[in-house]
Amino acid sequence: MNEYDSDKMKDLLSKEMDFVGTNIKEEADVLIVNTCSIREKAQEKVFSLLGKWRKLKKINPDIVIGVAGCVASQESDAISSRAPYVDMVIGPQTIHRLPKIYKESLKSKKTIVDVEFPLIEKFDNLPVVSESKFSEMVTIMEGCSKYCSYCVVPYTRGTEVSRPLDDILLEINSLVDNGAKEIILLGQNVNAYFYEDNKGNIVNFGLLLFYIARNKGIKRIRYTTSHPNNFDAQTYLAYEKLPQLVSHLHLPIQSGSDRILAAMKRGYTVLEYKSVIRKLKKARPSMTFSSDFIVGFPGETEEDFMKTIDLIKEVEFDQSYSFIYSKRPGTPAASLHDEVSDSEKKLRLKFLQETINTLSKSRSKSIVGENVEILVEGKSSKYNDMVTGRTTNNKIINIPGKDNLVGELLNIQVTELNNKSLKGEILIK
Ligand code: SAH
Ligand code: SF4
Secondary structure, three states, X not given: OHHHHHHHHHHHHHHHHOOOOOOOHHHOOXXXXXXXXXXXXXXXXXXXXXXXXXXXXXXOOOOEEEEEEHHHHHOHHHHHHHOOOOOEEEOOOOHHHHHHHHHHHHHOOOOEEEOOOOOOHHHHOOOOOOOOOOEEEXXXXXXOOOOOOOOOHHHHOOOOEEOOHHHHHHHHHHHHHOOOOEEEEEOOOHHHOEEEOOOOOEEEHHHHHHHXXXXXXXXXXXXXXXXXXXXXXXXXXXXXHOOOEOOEEEOOOEOOOHHHHHHHOOOOOHHHHHHHHHHHHHHOOOOEEEEEEEEOOOOOOHHHHHHHHHHHXXXXXXXXXXXXXXXXXXOHHHHOOOOOOHHHHHHHHHHHHHHHHHHHHHHHHHOOOOXXXXXXXXXXXXXXXXXXXXXXXXXXXXXXXXXXXXOOEEEEEEEEEEOOEEEEEEOOO
């Protein structure tokens, strides 16, 4: 989501204000840091970066410094007092106002702060198409109304708001006309998508997938992130009927212990989560899954943690975003007593990640020798004369080739697993 917002800010500055991007910060007229406040560490990094930028401003007082995103939204007062040399503070829902905020900041000596939640206005005011890309992200909804006890998102991004169906379809059509082959639907909880048109017709997430798949230029549809409580019947049907929809899903669970899930206020039990997985696998038996985990939530015992490990083995998650619980001011969990030591939390996280890596490796091993389809994404970062592509199950595979293959769907044979990376060869058609 932040990558999407950063891209849009770049587009706004170049299209509406004729700025040109640079990798040399000393050359810049505007420096903006787009921020995340999901964990404390991410937030602290912002202030240390701002300290470095302050020195640049001493050399060139005309540099305009901005803080955008969720730290801006949550910490606007702290930024103005801790870092008064910051000129612009822009919340995640007001990035479209950047040109206006920039002009105001040139006139004013004070920090200009705009961290409102003006609902859908943002999307009506962002440039749609930038340079041609084979893979494009499209935001379909924003915000979150779930209020898990540990999480800042509902406070920083606001409650769930879905974009009108026609706006989404028009944006996708122009992206496909501009060369996009893969569409990644974005939102804090994409499958909470809900739209009612002026005739009273209701569109949920599953129906939205069917509407999007009507554009035959789209070869792949991915989405992130979905919530276990929002799966509708049409989404299960979409996995039966729409081959464009990839066979891999990132479905956050957070913990494998019902006691901890209840304390987190996730709104489901492990059994209910597994029932979603079962229905998805019934619709598409080849489905694989990845998940988010929080380790060391206040009160998590060794027994609770081992339940998470058991679940990981049962579902065979092969990737994760896993972190140690970070106390966020203003959230209900911040007042919970936390008796697990830091060293114990680190050990648990390490063990969890090793368990998932082992599962991932054995899945990678199991596809060596198989023929699979990949969408080529770009140059390999590891091998000079190779490009990398992604399978429908989200496995990255390196194949011999050059940039001209980017955006191509290719049938390949997986030939070897070298440490963690898979290699393959194009099959002669
Ligand atoms: N809406 C999605 C996830 C969005 S937040 C969902 O809940 O399904 C992305 C991830 O950040 C979460 O899944 C969670 O694992 C992690 N996260 C959120 N708050 C956190 C905190 N206080 N400490 C550690 N991790 C956190
Ligand atoms: Fe945060 Fe996700 Fe829970 Fe919403 S559903 S409060 S974004 S963890």
